[in-house]
Amino acid sequence: MTNAIEAEGLIKKYGDVVALDGLDLEVAEGTVMGLLGPNGAGKTTTVRILTTLLVPDAGRATVVGHDVVSDARALRRVIGLSGQNAAVDEHLTGFENLDMVGRLYHLGRTRSRERAHELLERFDLVEAGGRPAKGYSGGMRRRLDLAAALVAEPPVLFLDEPTTGLDPRGRLGMWDVIADLVRGGTTLLLTTQYLEEADRLADKIAVIDHGTVIAQGTADELKAQVGGERIEFTLTDAGQIGAACAALASLGSGAARTDASARRVTLPVDGGAAVLVAAIRELDAAGIAVQDVGLRRPTLDDVFLSLTGHAAEIEAEQADDEPDTGQQDSSQQDSSQQKEVASR
Amino acid sequence: MSAMTEAAGDAFVITKRNLIKIKRVPDLLVFTTLSPIMFVLLFAYVFGSAINVPGVGYKEFLIAGIFVQTVVFGSTFTGYSLAEDLQKGIIDRFRSLPMAPSAVLYGRTLSDVVNNVISLAVMALTGLLVGWRIHTSFAGAVLGFVLILLFAYAISWVMALVGLLVRTPEIVNNAAFIVIFPLTFIANTFVPTNNFPEPLKTFANWNPVSAVTQAAREQFGNTSPLLPVPDVWALQHAVAYSLIWVILLLVVFIPLSIRQYGKAASR
Numbered sequence: 001m002t003n004a005i006e007a008e009g010l011i012k013k014y015g016d017v018v019a020l021d022g023l024d025l026e027v028a029e030g031t032v033m034g035l036l037g038p039n040g041a042g043k044t045t046t047v048r049i050l051t052t053l054l055v056p057d058a059g060r061a062t063v064v065g066h067d068v069v070s071d072a073r074a075l076r077r078v079i080g081l082s083g084q085n086a087a088v089d090e091h092l093t094g095f096e097n098l099d100m101v102g103r104l105y106h107l108g109r110t111r112s113r114e115r116a117h118e119l120l121e122r123f124d125l126v127e128a129g130g131r132p133a134k135g136y137s138g139g140m141r142r143r144l145d146l147a148a149a150l151v152a153e154p155p156v157l158f159l160d161e162p163t164t165g166l167d168p169r170g171r172l173g174m175w176d177v178i179a180d181l182v183r184g185g186t187t188l189l190l191t192t193q194y195l196e197e198a199d200r201l202a203d204k205i206a207v208i209d210h211g212t213v214i215a216q217g218t219a220d221e222l223k224a225q226v227g228g229e230r231i232e233f234t235l236t237d238a239g240q241i242g243a244a245c246a247a248l249a250s251l252g253s254g255a256a257r258t259d260a261s262a263r264r265v266t267l268p269v270d271g272g273a274a275v276l277v278a279a280i281r282e283l284d285a286a287g288i289a290v291q292d293v294g295l296r297r298p299t300l301d302d303v304f305l306s307l308t309g310h311a312a313e314i315e316a317e318q319a320d321d322e323p324d325t326g327q328q329d330s331s332q333q334d335s336s337q338q339k340e341v342a343s344r
Numbered sequence: 345m346s347a348m349t350e351a352a353g354d355a356f357v358i359t360k361r362n363l364i365k366i367k368r369v370p371d372l373l374v375f376t377t378l379s380p381i382m383f384v385l386l387f388a389y390v391f392g393s394a395i396n397v398p399g400v401g402y403k404e405f406l407i408a409g410i411f412v413q414t415v416v417f418g419s420t421f422t423g424y425s426l427a428e429d430l431q432k433g434i435i436d437r438f439r440s441l442p443m444a445p446s447a448v449l450y451g452r453t454l455s456d457v458v459n460n461v462i463s464l465a466v467m468a469l470t471g472l473l474v475g476w477r478i479h480t481s482f483a484g485a486v487l488g489f490v491l492i493l494l495f496a497y498a499i500s501w502v503m504a505l506v507g508l509l510v511r512t513p514e515i516v517n518n519a520a521f522i523v524i525f526p527l528t529f530i531a532n533t534f535v536p537t538n539n540f541p542e543p544l545k546t547f548a549n550w551n552p553v554s555a556v557t558q559a560a561r562e563q564f565g566n567t568s569p570l571l572p573v574p575d576v577w578a579l580q581h582a583v584a585y586s587l588i589w590v591i592l593l594l595v596v597f598i599p600l601s602i603r604q605y606g607k608a609a610s611r
Contacts, residue, residue: 052440083433089434090432091364100357100360103354104443
């Protein structure tokens, strides 16, 4: 499969601040790549370089074979961009906005108008199309902005945080629209702070932090890097922790980990709910009282926090040997795990 | 389509977009029409009651000065609008489109000429109401107005560069005020320069605002036989000196602004 987007060793500095620190990225044609990272990780800078808005200090990048610097004008013909702060002209109507963008893509007068009508219909803006965008809701503006990015039916689309600032309903609506769009074979680079969004929309996810890609893969691959399923028990009596470990020993796929202060035993398992039932029986038979129990699968939240949240805090906080037990403990995870993931 | 026609077409699309805004935002129209009326009335009656220009009524003397001052201030709107588009991310959208990079700036400056034409028309009507008259020919009047508009157009390009360099539209207004206020007042716009102390007098006599004002007065026939033109080349050859400034500003600021547009990044 050929790559629609390729970036190699991108570096961008703003004064002393390093926004991109040697970022590499490949996005295969017709796939959705999610760039996931906290604020200031370099997501927007990456998009701005790939859409020719910024010139990188070093490194090279191409979109559908066009170099972002030397071939910028031709590159702009094959991309659509929908930015972070819905860049529609609020004094123009929805129709006028789309018509103007069509004219600037040089679609011609007739085709621009046709296309504007088509897109208003597709994005459920027919009624609002004759009103200035000033009166639109946040969700409507986003849809109009996305429609503007699609005017020339570009083969490659960049969406920079397409749902930031939308209410949950608006976000769900936007997801449907985007999912629908990529079914048509458009290559999409999407940036987001929401794991759920990347999980739902992206074929592949690149986690970026401090201007580099620190982990990459499908959502499942990333989850696997954090670890498999585990059962978490919270006991009524901390004194029974030892007994609990003994009772559970044969059921785990690895050694149980314990946390006396939280009266907690965490057991890595294969086999999910069936093991959970067996484990509860064993504890019951051994007379160990359990206050709370749950089967946990790693989420992208775990991945995200273990990769970025931890990395951000490790300098200030002495990392201890607390193993990965999910969200609550992720700020104290072992640095070796992070290194291991980063080295892949 | 050749590159030139394409660029012209793009500039036309942007001009149209900017003009729609004039139609949709009534506040802007109020600014472009009411404030010139206010200026004409204020200066004509407040200053006019105290200032005596020999050989010609103060209102006759004043109008060309008010015209020039108002359109020069009006051209700050170019910078303001560009800074606003930059802030709102609209420039980002334009820059991601395969359009001519100069089109946004040509479109902007051209639509601001329309703004200035509206201002001039309103001021001229108000002027006629308070007693100002053109004593020359129709051609002379047209030449006078065209010269004023050309000068404002050149200043628009200076403001375009300022608008692309600063971070918020408000800064454009504040920065422009600091420069434009002295520029339009240390000149022959509101009072003759004869009694200015040196070195203000030298500055005023070589100030392009004075030359444009002097040229307009000559074209409108608003000069006074009792008020000799100061003996400096700039004012003796007001039309030529004005045009030199227009060309100079355009030659310097069009390429600078287009270059800055290519680099402009929001936030």
